[in-house]
Amino acid sequence: MSTSAQASWRIFRGDGVARPATMPPAPPWRRFSPGGRTAGPLPYLVAPEHADIVNAALHLRRPLLVTGPAGTGKSSLARAVAHELILGELLRWPVNSRSSVQEALYQYDAIGRLRETTLSRDRGEAEPSIGTFIRLGPLGTALAPHGTPRALLVDEMDKGDVDLPNDLLTVFEEGVFDIPELARLPEEMADVEVLTADHRGSVTVHQGRVECTEFPVVVITSNGERDFPPAFLRRCIRLDLPMPDEERLRAIVAAHLGPEILPEVDDLLQAFLRRRAPGELATDQLLNAVFLRTNGVDLDADGLLDAVLHQLTGMV
Incomplete structure (x- = not known):
């Protein structure tokens, strides 16, 4: 990621300098309105x-x-x-x-x-x-x-x-x-x-x-x-409900964020599958990682991918 791209995604910089915040568009599953979640329900795939x-x-x-x-x-x-x-x-x-x-x-x-x-x-x-x-x-x-x-x-x-x-x-x-x-x-x-x-x-x-x-x-x-x-x-x-397999995970990502992004996030999908065990990772964590990647965030930065794909069990 270029220096300018890094700066654009870093709303908070941790340097003590006050700046007007320009919030980027939220993920589809984190959008709200005065009456609750925005109109247009999120896609849900079931076998x-x-x-x-x-x-x-x-x-x-x-x-x-x-x-x-x-x-x-x-x-x-x-x-x-x-x-x-x-x-x-x-x-x-x-x-x-x-x-x-x-x-x-x-x-x-x-x-x-x-x-x-x-x-x-x-x-x-x-x-x-x-x-x-x-x-x-x-x-x-x-x-x-x-x-x-x-x-x-x-x-x-x-x-x-x-x-x-x-x-x-x-x-x-x-x-x-x-x-x-x-x-x-x-x-x-x-x-x-x-x-x-x-x-x-x-x-x-x-x-x-x-x-x-x-x-x-x-x-x-x-x-x-x-x-x-x-x-x-x-x-x-x-x-x-079992944990979704690789094919269903691809379908879920495509339904939420578009099928065109699948080729560029295959490494994230494979990393998710390697880390996953029942109860240790959730599907929405994969969606979070994919959303950040498609918005130009470098998930290879120190500890960032681990923070997004963190285990849900066994943590103190």
Whole structure:
């Protein structure tokens, strides 16, 4: 790389001199807009045999449990299904050790309601509707009645509490749940408008019960960090995504950055394959390296390729 080319790609130079930043175009997968990611979903390639498993889950109205090493596209699969089937914005429930089914169904701001009710009484105004203080969570929004089913990503289920899969059994089997705060209301308040998780509207809840008319498209991801109970597995269709082979990696690079770049990045692809072991490198790391190369970055510089293709496991 020439000296001028090196200077053009080095936005930060580490010399303590303040300069106006001119940011270059971002990679397609790192572009955002006020409403989220930019329009035009990223391409997602899946083998026909894996697409068949997705279709089996769709036909059976069962959750799809997707397992596989990091970087195999488990979460991206949910976005691809939502896009291809035109199911609207993907609902996302990122699971952690504190996650509960109740919070994924709905949240009730009792303190906020008490405060606003008191203020309204003091001003001689009508009390705000209880629905103003209830918002359905991602799971609750997915189960609410819609013209077409919603798509829900339950991300990294194995990071949740050990009882979380069992807590989901009834909800997944029945497709219904109750909001006790609404069920206790008098008959004349049987229908209440509550907010949804996507912040784009509301749904009507009758007598405190939310019941789906079409079971949502549910994609559950797992990194295989622990086993799930048989009762939970029985209610899921399982898809194990393998690491993509060389042919599929070439197809992924071509789909994201254009087939014309493949000849000039073959050495990066071979370096990726040599370094890769299950769980140690992810496909998007290869895309990162290819993007930098095609934008004139010298990846042979000291430590740069190692920084981009760093191992995902065994690091302190």
